[in-house]
Amino acid sequence: MAILIVAEHDNxxxxxxxxxxxxxxxxxxxxxxxxxxxxxxxxxxxxSVIAMAQGITGLSKILVSDHQIHQYPLAENIAxxxxxxxxxxxxxxxxxxxSHILTSAGTTGKDYxxxxxxxxxxxxxxxxxxVESADTFKRPIYAGKAIAMVKSSDIIKVITVRSSAFTAERxxxxxxxxxxxxxxxELAAQADSGKSAFIKAELTQSSRPELTTAKVVISxxxxxxxxxxxxxxxxxxxxxxAAVGASRAAVDAGFVANDLQVGxxxxxxxxxxxIAVGISGAIQHIAGITGSKVIVAINNDPDAPIFDVADYxxxxxxxxxxPELTAALKAKS
Amino acid sequence: MKxxxxxxxxxxxxxxxxVKADETGIETANVKMAINPFCxxxxxxxxxxxxxxxxxxxxLVCIGPKEADVQLRAGLALGADxxxxxxxxxDVQSLDVAKLLHKVVQEELPDLVLLGKQxxxxxxxxxxxxxxxxxxxxxxxxxxxxxxxxxNKVKVTREIDGGLVTLALNLPAVITxxxxxxxxRYASLPNIMKAKRKVITMTSPDSLGVSLSPRLxxxxxxxxxxxxxxxxxxxxAELVDKLQQQAKVI
Numbered sequence: 001m002a003i004l005i006v007a008e009h010d011n012x013x014x015x016x017x018x019x020x021x022x023x024x025x026x027x028x029x030x031x032x033x034x035x036x037x038x039x040x041x042x043x044x045x046x047x048s049v050i051a052m053a054q055g056i057t058g059l060s061k062i063l064v065s066d067h068q069i070h071q072y073p074l075a076e077n078i079a080x081x082x083x084x085x086x087x088x089x090x091x092x093x094x095x096x097x098x099s100h101i102l103t104s105a106g107t108t109g110k111d112y113x114x115x116x117x118x119x120x121x122x123x124x125x126x127x128x129x130x131v132e133s134a135d136t137f138k139r140p141i142y143a144g145k146a147i148a149m150v151k152s153s154d155i156i157k158v159i160t161v162r163s164s165a166f167t168a169e170r171x172x173x174x175x176x177x178x179x180x181x182x183x184x185x186e187l188a189a190q191a192d193s194g195k196s197a198f199i200k201a202e203l204t205q206s207s208r209p210e211l212t213t214a215k216v217v218i219s220x221x222x223x224x225x226x227x228x229x230x231x232x233x234x235x236x237x238x239x240x241x242a243a244v245g246a247s248r249a250a251v252d253a254g255f256v257a258n259d260l261q262v263g264x265x266x267x268x269x270x271x272x273x274x275i276a277v278g279i280s281g282a283i284q285h286i287a288g289i290t291g292s293k294v295i296v297a298i299n300n301d302p303d304a305p306i307f308d309v310a311d312y313x314x315x316x317x318x319x320x321x322x323p324e325l326t327a328a329l330k331a332k333s
Numbered sequence: 334m335k336x337x338x339x340x341x342x343x344x345x346x347x348x349x350x351x352v353k354a355d356e357t358g359i360e361t362a363n364v365k366m367a368i369n370p371f372c373x374x375x376x377x378x379x380x381x382x383x384x385x386x387x388x389x390x391x392x393l394v395c396i397g398p399k400e401a402d403v404q405l406r407a408g409l410a411l412g413a414d415x416x417x418x419x420x421x422x423x424d425v426q427s428l429d430v431a432k433l434l435h436k437v438v439q440e441e442l443p444d445l446v447l448l449g450k451q452x453x454x455x456x457x458x459x460x461x462x463x464x465x466x467x468x469x470x471x472x473x474x475x476x477x478x479x480x481x482x483x484x485n486k487v488k489v490t491r492e493i494d495g496g497l498v499t500l501a502l503n504l505p506a507v508i509t510x511x512x513x514x515x516x517x518r519y520a521s522l523p524n525i526m527k528a529k530r531k532v533i534t535m536t537s538p539d540s541l542g543v544s545l546s547p548r549l550x551x552x553x554x555x556x557x558x559x560x561x562x563x564x565x566x567x568x569x570a571e572l573v574d575k576l577q578q579q580a581k582v583i
Contacts, residue, residue: 072498074500075462075465075472075474076471076472079466106494107474107475107491107492107493107494108493108494110458110474111462111472111474111475112462113462114427114458114459114460114461114462114463114466115462115463115465115466115472116466117428117459117463117466118428118431118462118463118464118466118467119466121428122428122548123426123427123428123548123549124427124428124457124459124463125549126456126457126458126459127456136552139456140456140557141359141454141455141456141554142344142350142359142453142454142456143453143456144557145349145350145556145557146350146352146359146554146555146556146557147554147555147556147557148551148553148554149551149552149553149554149555150549150550150551150552151549151550151552152548152549153548153549153550154548193471194503195469195470195471195502195503196471196472196473196500196501196502196503197500197501198498198499198500199488199499199500199501200498200499201496201497201498201499202496202497202498202499203495203496203497204495204496210494210495212494216582216583240583257496258477258492258513259492259493259494259495259496265512267494272582273576273580273582273583283349290557290558290560293580293582294576294580294582295560295563296572296576307562307565308560308562309560309562310562310563311563311564311580312563312564312565312566312572312575312576312580313562313563313564313565313566314565314566314568314569314572315565316568321569324569325569325572325573328569328570328573329573329583332573332577
């Protein structure tokens, strides 16, 4: 049996989250006899994604379903495809081909993985943060206020992986040498489910790194006072090549779009450096940032709860601090 | 149009949950219980559809102990018409929840099933998608806007990583709702009184013909590692210095 990893991509670029999933998959492989890792790429005109995948070390096969019905990932089309792959019996051993199906716990994986699991009549294990053995995993519950260790009794484990909990390596800058490249298997086209259709996408255009994979994240809260003041954060972010996030208070106040929200109900981040600016530190926000290596808090209220989790706290007016910090970093670089 | 709304009884979101000392679970004795906030948004949406005239009946369904009738009454007070309680004292896992809901869907034949995108206790985010798989219906997860369109379709705007995406689903469909879909109302006193006379039908997994088969065993539940408060720095210069020399992150 092998482990199937479903790639997350946008038909152009392989998301770094997939590399974290590969790390989790190889940890599972170490605990079991499944040594083969197969990467499944589902998309349309996604040659550049396949080319990137050729630079991943440790894969033994790349499966590709490149068809127009997968231009936008619809669970109604993806789930039957994955299920058919899994149910294809291994000719020699009369057992399922795959012991585990893994993908990242982004909104796409969270959409189709439970559908895959139900079609296979197995449980789904969401958002794992550690691999204890081939069938036992840790995952946060109650928004990270507790960590549960769960053991699965299913033959096939359908899993979503919290990418910020695993390192993202295994990708070489260039495709591997031809002799080291693994075979690419093209899968036959399938019929569209006809049940759902893509109408439109409104994606936030940004040249900054993605929140969940950035090494540095700077978030603003209600203390930013209005949308215009977020410019101060963007300027600082450019200096640090950082992603910009926001607290729920800032999102609800309409300062920024809701996909920038960091916290329990938004994005869970785990950067090397997290800078919270004008954020008081509601429990729901802190739940989303505790995986960060270093937390810096800048707030003019010395009693703000954010200081209880911050490695470095600066009690000062953010409107004084931000330009000064930007200038100081510029001077150093 | 009939809308079925699934409701989960969970520890109130304002309760500061504690891990039991023996690491077997969460302390739930004498803890305030409530409707899962995402489910409440689903009920509110169904009631709004009824008020707008696009739905005729809103039916709630809950799987839980006898005490879950409190949450169902609260949902009925928001404006739902009647409710079904599938009584069990067991801890029911997502796949079994989906199987039980599937039976209810076969009996009730709703045009739309609304659920919260996840429950705030287990944080699984699975049940709606699993129900869609079992019923063969299309799914719209993490909805922030829902509009019925002709002929017999529903347009769903979903909150995804990086923005929004809009899909058209054939009815009947399963939709799981996200936070920004609406803000649930407070039940008025007359509506709370009226809810007392509404019907809650009792059933059980047995009478629905579903034998619960949990696949996941909770080996232990532990408290997350606590972060210690660090140091306060005096000014920007000291902060930059610490980040460079001590933390080495810039």
